[in-house]
Amino acid sequence: MADIMMWEAIMRAHDEEMANDPMVIAMGEDIGVVGGTYKATTGLYDKYGEQRVIDTPISENGYTGLGIGASFLGVRPIIEIMSVNFAWLAMDQIFNTAAKVRYMSGGQLQAPVVIRSPGGTAHQLGSQHSARMEKVFMGIAGLRVVTPSSPRQAYGLLKSAVRCNDPVFINEHELMYNMRGDVPEDEYFHPLEGSEITREGRDVTLFGYNISVHWCLKAAELLSKHHGIEAEVVDLFTLSPLDREGIRNSVSKTHRAVIVEEAEPAVGVGAEVMAVINEECFFELDAAPMRVSALNVPIPYNHAMEKAALPDENNVVEAVRNMFGV
Amino acid sequence: MIMKDTDKKRVLREMLFARRFEERCYEAYVERNIGGFLHLYPGEEACAFGVLEAAKPGHDYVITSYRDHVHAIKSGSDPKKVMAELFAKETGVSKGRGGSMHIFDVANRFMGGYALVGGPFPLAAGIAKGIQMQGGDEICICFLGDAANNQGTFHESLNMAKIWNLPVLYVCENNLYGIGTRIDRSTAVIDQYKRVSGYNIPSAQEDGQDFDKVFTAASKAIKHVRGGNGPYFLELMTYRYRGHSMSDSNAYRAKTEERMWSDRDPVIMLRDRLIVSGALTLDEYKEMDTAILDEIEDEVIRYATxxxxxxxxxxxxxxxxxxxxxxxxxxx
Structure with missing residues (x-):
């Protein structure tokens, strides 16, 4: 195992996949000469050249569409959209082309693109740089959505996504690129479907993904220490298709569920996981499922207001205490 | 490039076939054998045939909008399978999943019809990027209407195609209307080829009703693109006889304007030119037309049905x- 940062893990996945297949290319704003806003493509430009490591103009819909078109001919683009807020501008090509072309061509064409983008809220970036869009992507048929919570997942998910024949959206997080973690020394391909039990528990399941997995883990420690509640933490690294079996299995074991999401609650991950619970294991429940979400506001600049708008481990602890009445 | 009269006779037959095919689609729509939206091509035939006759259909990649049946057929698609797609059948080119706006025939390198106005601009640039990486001599030809040029993808794609020297030919079929809005009411610059100069891309404007002129202009454009000189933009002035789609009452155009264009019908112009040169007689043309109508009914419609x-x-x-x-x- 190597203890590396998440950006290094992403860079290593790029490097290995580009070395493996000459049709793998990387493209995005400032990813080449500069090496990427979050360093995730550092060194690739010098190694693979400007034909394969492409600094794009600031034209999100244009270069995303270009990558999709190239993928029709067997090119495997890894497209970095610098911030998920800018991915809105590329939604036309992602939604209308990449996600639908296999279907509407009767299986003749496919768009094996990888679109990576940091979602999530960092510090004081204001309303237009703090969007959390995973809920939008996971609602699109024909698109896979994964979201890493660790360097190991970031590395292995990207490698599998490059090889997969479907379009894959990888929802990263601005605050997590410097997070350290163990990554296998040998090549590793992470599954694109499923979930992982990050902490075993018996009393309640905390469902998290990406950054909220870490809030769940901290909350689980606090609940164990102060209240004797043993929470299971399930990492939903795949948001589409959701791991219905994994959700069912954990709820059938703990009989209680709290879903923790960084985004606003409406039409979100929490709502969707609750629907799965209702549909598949309602009678296993000992309490109504709860969700911990952001407030339904554009993210403010002021640091105290920003903190108030977003959930953290304390909100998770509070939700579980309410559920247990302790 | 000079074209022989025998080849022109073949093209005339293909263009007339396309005309009759589209007219039969209209009837099939009224008969409710075709559903959804249906955008027909009559009036604009010289554009697709002039350009693709100068290209290598089946070798070069073609991509276009929702007005796509004729481009697919000229790229090599079996008209029976195109009609079967319109009839929503499993034997259709897109297995009945696509419909009129989504004709795909990848074996013939017809990379699809797309329903978002301007959507194919970056896809075409991407296909050209794929060609560039593979190192072949193919080019990508993207046919879109004038109104698509008011989308951001037009500007974004021209810019990228130029900076990366991509082998893509953008063909603008300027039929003067974006759905029901006349070009001078929606677009600051009427001559679309002039808009491209801002990206330092060579461009030309040609009479889109005249097959010979389109063929000559397209030959020059394709030579440029295939020669590794980057993108080219060809604007063809044309006119669609019917409304934007079948749901368009077509009430916004003056009859005098429609007559002015139908007097310069691309099929009739090519026919008359061949008659004048002695390569064709009117009787031969009539026989050709009858045979086409029979073929469409006995083979194409029958297969789809x-x-x-x-x-x-x-x-x-x-x-x-x-x-x-x-x-x-x-x-x-």
């Missing part, structure tokens, strides 16, 4: 790849 619909049990197929091994991951 008799084909089966796709099994409803397959409605969830083609959303994602079947059994992709990488989905399960694994340690290599």
């Amino acid at each position: 008799e084909s089966s619909e796709p099994p409803v049990s397959e409605v969830e197929r083609f959303v994602l790849a079947d059994n992709d091994p990488w989905v399960k991951g694994g340690v290599k």
